[in-house]
Amino acid sequence: MKGWKIACSAFFTDKVATVGAVIIIFAFLVALFAPILAPYHPNEVAEGSIRLMPPGTDGHLLGTDQQGRDILSRIIFGTQTSLISAVVPVVMAAVISIGLGIIAGFYQGVVGNIIMRIMDVFFAFPAVLLAIAIAAILGPGLLNVIIAMIIVRIPYMTRVVYTDTLQESQKEYIEAAKAFGVGRIEIMFKQILPNVLPSLIVYSTTLAGVTIVTVAGLSFIGLGVQPPEADWGRMASDGSDLLMLGHPFVTFFPGIAILILSFAFSMIGDGLRNALDPYERSKVKKEKVNAKKAMVA
């Protein structure tokens, strides 16, 4: 069996991860085909539509918002920004943190000290507050919110990579590589990286879930995506005045969408860990072989 096939079956042995992956793949397809899937233009009021039509109205499955725009269409288009705000900041922060954390953990000494002390400064502030401050300084807009989220995530991820690198650097396989004259760059990125990556990936998926909520929160207070662009956080925020006025669904549907997608990202973590771990993979391989033997017998 090919390596990636074994990795896939290791991933899908985790039921929770499988559900999470299905939701995420579904969200990606929705984002990709939003123009085809959405029954209406997300930012315009369709002819004959009126404000605040209740869910289930003919032609408007989830109703219309305070301007008369179709809520379902806006949620479908909002998938795009939500996915971007989940994936982009976490991936970018992970890439930067891998560099910083491995270098700090491998060289320790002065270089490591400088890097980790700078990270400590960021730890002094609550992440959400820091994100709000940075986004406010940079000005409103999705790009600036993403930059703010990258900066806020780097210290946490660097800490994870640093700790794992410290541990791996002690191991004798690093010594063995040095005994063959393997260079530092190669040791850091070919020997240590594969061993620190899995826990970072698991951590990243959790962070991706949290980031969706945080970015939605920044949109909620007006720092993220600007009107009339469709965004789940913004939709929830715009509808919040109507919550008590008999129109809870304007806020409810985008809120549910945020929750489901952020949970989905948190759910795939363990599955990814299994897929990346040779020990878990060989367990899956053995089970498959045994199953085959049982069938033959």
Added chain:
Amino acid sequence: MQNESLLDVQGLTKVYGNKGSLFVPRKEMLAVNNVSFSIKKGETFGLIGESGSGKTTIGRMVLRLIEATAGDIQYEGKSILSMKKGEMDKLRSEMQIIFQDSGSAFNPRKTIGEQILHPLNKFHSNSDAGYQYNKVIEMLDVVGLRADFYHRYPHELSGGQRQRAGIARALIVKPKFLVLDEPVSALDVSVKAQIINLLIDLQKEFQLTYLFIAHNLDLVAYFCDKVAVLSKGELIETAPTIELFRKPKHEVTQKLLSSILTLDGDLGEYYRKQSAI
């Protein structure tokens, strides 16, 4: 056995510690103090001392895996401590190491075969992939492992099998000198003997010189030509094995000897026989 010396160590010293900085106070620790010995070609030289006495530190300095604080190390008459990185890297195919903890001696995320192939690739990068693969299989066979171990991951091997794989990884670049840093300390008694016997066979087959590190004298009589006893970073006694066992000069050596005699009553007899020869 030739009488030429392969490795000469003079006044080797290691001080561990940070230089101190704004945040961390200066702290120093003398791990190895003015150690001198020399190992002849084809010989097995035992370096014995209790845990923490500095054995590993000496082994790593000899291979320049860590830098010595002071002293001189000559390999075949060339001072390796003054070598530039490029020159030293070329020499690395001649000097290799076997580790105590076979569990951490292999990268858990790469197959055994990949990891034995890696040094070969490093030193003979121009040979083709098929040739290199065959070399690895050949070397697995030399250490007594079947070809299908190539595709296994480290966790799928027993401690003894991993130690064999470690020997294969070291030998594939055709070294002349091996540092054996407690190679069997972590293994079961029966497996210990197998690995030591394998090392003895390989020594004959490939004309190897060994620096054998251990924390007791259990295998020394069987395995070493010469022994040096290390205590708290200093060499307190160096002698041919038979001499050391017959007339231990230092108290620490006597203690080490008495602990082995209680374990194996036959040893006294073994040495009476040896002295009769």
